[in-house]
Amino acid sequence: xxxxxxxxxxxxxxxxxxxxxxxxxxxxxxxxxxxxxxxxxxxxxxxxxxxxxxxxxxxxxxxxxxxxxxxxxxxxxxxxxxxxxxxxxxxxxxxxxxxxxxxxxxxxxxxxxxxxxxxxxxxxx
Amino acid sequence: xxxxxxxxxxxxxxxxxxxxxxxxxxxxxxxxxxxxxxxxxxxxxxxxxxxxxxxxxxxxxxxxxxxxxxxxxxxxxxxxxxxxxxxxxxxxxxxxxxxxxxxxxxxxxxxxxxxxxxxxxxxxxxxxxxxxxxxxxxxxxxxxxxxxxxxxxxxxxxxxxxxxxxxxxxxxxxxxxxxxxxxxxxxxxxxxxxxxxxxxxxxxxxxxxxxxxxxxxxxxxxxxxxxxxxxxxxxxxxxxxxxxxxxxxxxxxxxxxxxxxxxxxxxxxxxxxxxxxxxxxxxxxxxxxxxxxxxxxxxxxxxxxxxxxxxxxxxxxxxxxxxxxxxxxxxxxxxxxxxxxxxxxxxxxxxxxxxxxxxxxxxxxxxxxxxxxxxxxxxxxxxxxxxxxxxxxxxxxxxxxxxxxxxxxxxxxxxxxxxxxxxxxxxxxxxxxxxxxxxxxxxxxxxxxxxxxxxxxxxxxxxxxxxxxxxxxxxxxxxxxxxxxxxxxxxxxxxxxxxxxxxxxxxxxxxxxxxxxxxxxxxxxxxxxxxxxxxxxxxxxxxxxxxxxxxxxxxxxxxxxxxxxxxxxxxxxxxxxxxxxxxxxxxxxxxxxxxxxx
Numbered sequence: 001x002x003x004x005x006x007x008x009x010x011x012x013x014x015x016x017x018x019x020x021x022x023x024x025x026x027x028x029x030x031x032x033x034x035x036x037x038x039x040x041x042x043x044x045x046x047x048x049x050x051x052x053x054x055x056x057x058x059x060x061x062x063x064x065x066x067x068x069x070x071x072x073x074x075x076x077x078x079x080x081x082x083x084x085x086x087x088x089x090x091x092x093x094x095x096x097x098x099x100x101x102x103x104x105x106x107x108x109x110x111x112x113x114x115x116x117x118x119x120x121x122x123x124x125x
Numbered sequence: 126x127x128x129x130x131x132x133x134x135x136x137x138x139x140x141x142x143x144x145x146x147x148x149x150x151x152x153x154x155x156x157x158x159x160x161x162x163x164x165x166x167x168x169x170x171x172x173x174x175x176x177x178x179x180x181x182x183x184x185x186x187x188x189x190x191x192x193x194x195x196x197x198x199x200x201x202x203x204x205x206x207x208x209x210x211x212x213x214x215x216x217x218x219x220x221x222x223x224x225x226x227x228x229x230x231x232x233x234x235x236x237x238x239x240x241x242x243x244x245x246x247x248x249x250x251x252x253x254x255x256x257x258x259x260x261x262x263x264x265x266x267x268x269x270x271x272x273x274x275x276x277x278x279x280x281x282x283x284x285x286x287x288x289x290x291x292x293x294x295x296x297x298x299x300x301x302x303x304x305x306x307x308x309x310x311x312x313x314x315x316x317x318x319x320x321x322x323x324x325x326x327x328x329x330x331x332x333x334x335x336x337x338x339x340x341x342x343x344x345x346x347x348x349x350x351x352x353x354x355x356x357x358x359x360x361x362x363x364x365x366x367x368x369x370x371x372x373x374x375x376x377x378x379x380x381x382x383x384x385x386x387x388x389x390x391x392x393x394x395x396x397x398x399x400x401x402x403x404x405x406x407x408x409x410x411x412x413x414x415x416x417x418x419x420x421x422x423x424x425x426x427x428x429x430x431x432x433x434x435x436x437x438x439x440x441x442x443x444x445x446x447x448x449x450x451x452x453x454x455x456x457x458x459x460x461x462x463x464x465x466x467x468x469x470x471x472x473x474x475x476x477x478x479x480x481x482x483x484x485x486x487x488x489x490x491x492x493x494x495x496x497x498x499x500x501x502x503x504x505x506x507x508x509x510x511x512x513x514x515x516x517x518x519x520x521x522x523x524x525x526x527x528x529x530x531x532x533x534x535x536x537x538x539x540x541x542x543x544x545x546x547x548x549x550x551x552x553x554x555x556x557x558x559x560x561x562x563x564x565x566x567x568x569x570x571x572x573x574x575x576x577x578x579x580x581x582x583x584x585x586x587x588x589x590x591x592x593x594x595x596x597x598x599x600x601x602x603x604x605x606x607x608x609x610x611x612x613x614x615x616x617x618x619x620x621x622x623x624x625x626x627x628x629x630x631x632x633x634x635x636x637x638x639x640x641x642x643x644x645x646x647x648x649x650x651x652x653x654x655x656x657x658x659x660x661x662x663x664x665x666x667x668x669x670x671x672x673x674x675x676x677x678x679x680x681x682x683x684x685x686x687x688x689x690x691x692x693x694x695x696x697x698x699x700x701x702x703x704x705x706x707x708x709x710x711x712x713x714x715x716x717x718x719x720x721x722x723x
Contacts, residue, residue: 001296002663003614037348038355043295046347046375053376053663060666061606088607092614092719099718100619101626102281107291 001044004108005054006063007093008032009078010086011116020083025055025066025076031119040115042108048073061085132483135522139480142511143493146477150496153192155313163187163321174219175389175417179226184256184322185263189218193314197221197266199501203391204273205462206453208550210395213453217266223390224371225262227382230419231370232258235431243428248362253326257335258367260322261342265371265383267315268304270498271505272470274454275463276300278652279471281622283498286478286491293340293350298621302344304498307491309340330360338364345372362429369431380423380431388445389417391453400452409448412441455653457558457584458550460683464649465543470505471625472536473497473512479523506543513537528635535634539647542688545578558584563698563705568592570701571683574691583687583701587654590684591675593709598668601716605667608716612671613662615715620655633707637687640703641696648704649686657682 012031013019029048037043045051052073058064063085069075080086097106166187173179181189188194197218206213236250243249270276276283280300284291290307297303308315316336323335331338337351341364349355354364369379392398392413398406415421415438424434433439453459474494481490500508516523517537520530542549558571571584598608619627634648661678665671685708687700 001618003610003618006610033348041292043346043348046377050376057663057666061609063606085604085606088604088719089610092607092610095718096614096619099715100615100623102619102623103285104281104622105619
């Protein structure tokens with residue numbers, strides 16, 4: 001669900017704004033798999049490749065820029081290209097439970113926000 | 126009426142049916158299996174269609190005698206498909222045993238490869254693996270409700286009632302998987318039964334986590350669901366291997382014995398061959414022979430993920446899969462019957478939940494809903510009728526607001542239409558479906574005159590839907606990325622798990638009825654449209670590609686069915702125009718919502 005990838009990304013960068021300019025993909029993947037999934041029981045992706053596919057889609061939409069080194073996704077870096085678009089997607093996701101009546105969407109947003117609360121983002125190397 | 130009297134009336138009217146359903150679940154499916162002495166169960170065998178003699182190891186012989194597993198013999202695999210393909214009456218049990226049979230054979234085939242390729246990693250196939258895989262295969266459809274996949278469109282509504290299980294459900298999209306997990310984790314009969322079966326397991330850690338390992342495999346989630354599995358890398362790798370034999374992971378694939386079995390079994394029972402030309406039939410016959418004898422190459426990635434290493438076999442399988450979907454599963458006939466069944470089950474579940482909320486705990490209500498959803502095919506129909514009839518007669522006691530109350534009440538009228546399902550499904554052929562053009566909106570729609578029952582069926586296709594999305598797109602000032610997010614999140618993802626709620630079907634129906642007071646109007650939504658659309662959404666990145674995807678993949682897929690009494694062309698157009706106007710207004714509201722959010 002690429003909308004949730006965008007939501008997690010947006011919240012992650014909000015927590016540490018310097019990540020808007022450069023976010024190592026692997027650092028974000030670690031948050032998705034080690035924090036969000038392991039500690040907050042929420043996952044939308046079947047592994048790192050699946051997560052990367054969502055980033056490729058976000059790149060197509062003009063939201064992020066992906067810089068791949070040697071075509072290795074572990075070395076890829078993400079730059080937020082359009083903060084406003086990303087912020088709009090965050091608002092869509094946040095409001096979707098209310099607009100659609102699917103309360104599960106609220107559960108997902110709560111779990112993501114609670115995972116974000118627990119992290120202190122390390123600066124990019 | 127005072128609230129006390131109101132409560133007492135609700136209790137005395139709906140209580141007996143509510144507790145009958147609860148009793149059905151508790152006495153049949155939730156009592157511990159004390160009446161079978163595991164030690165005295167013997168291994169046996171049974172003869173399966175297509176594969177022949179198939180062993181029944183002791184643990185499978187035991188499990189298959191439990192009411193919870195035995196109910197699969199009373200659930201048809203393909204819902205109402207038999208109305209068009211009378212041979213398609215095979216059961217979930219037959220399929221589950223078929224999958225188990227295939228898993229055992231494939232595991233044996235892989236064992237030799239693993240022995241030679243993965244020795245240095247310390248991975249080998251043990252008897253424990255075979256037992257875990259066979260049990261996971263037998264139980265993979267344990268929670269499948271009656272009526273096939275028709276109820277997947279209410280998954281989002283039901284999973285919210287599953288209590289603790291919800292914590293382990295990651296973005297659930299299929300109702301059967303959510304219920305299966307609930308049964309594996311919270312059902313007393315299954316928990317006790319798996320405890321007995323785990324005695325067959327030699328490895329202490331595997332034995333200790335036995336039920337959870339089975340659940341992990343059945344869920345087909347690559348990431349461990351349970352904290353105790355997360356740091357056990359060997360266990361995770363083994364679970365990945367077994368899961369990719371039984372099923373697949375998103376974006377990765379797998380051998381998928383589940384699919385290998387339903388492809389041959391459903392095609393066999395429905396006699397798909399009769400729908401094919403000679404050359405295609407010959408091609409598929411050759412494929413079926415390779416499939417059912419496991420005559421294809423398999424591979425293992427990193428000694429962890431099994432896959433079919435045979436491009437030609439995979440390509441033919443993909444073609445055949447698409448053929449089965451278009452000819453059997455999701456043709457307009459099944460789309461109609463499943464849309465009808467989804468609405469009936471949604472309304473009945475909604476009533477049970479509303480009743481439960483007024484005098485029972487959430488856990489009791491969840492178990493009562495399980496009692497309903499786990500009914501045999503024929504009993505599900507009877508209970509649905511009873512629930513809907515009662516709610517039509519005493520709807521005021523439910524305290525539902527309009528339009529929800531009207532929608533539920535009308536569902537009973539629709540139930541009576543299910544008696545005519547054979548006639549309606551047989552009427553949905555290219556010869557009888559006619560096309561009409563609505564000048565005012567520049568849109569086409571289809572309709573069928575159902576003369577025998579004095580009704581008319583109006584069909585909204587993806588073409589009209591696509592046009593309405595395009596208009597809403599153009600009218601909104603938001604960016605394309607934002608509009609796509611709204612389309613994906615609020616319309617597709619939401620409708621995929623709660624089609625009736627997300628598409629506001631009750632409001633749409635109510636508005637149509639108010640506009641055309643002299644007609645009796647019922648509205649159905651086709652969940653399969655949203656599933657198909659969601660599956661190809663990654664190809665959509667702007668309005669142009671959106672239109673292409675809708676045209677290429679979904680052009681003839683119905684979205685809404687309007688059932689009404691016989692009426693002339695101008696009245697029909699009026700109803701269709703009203704529906705389109707309201708759908709457009711809903712889309713616009715979604716698109717404009719972003720402009721008002723601060």
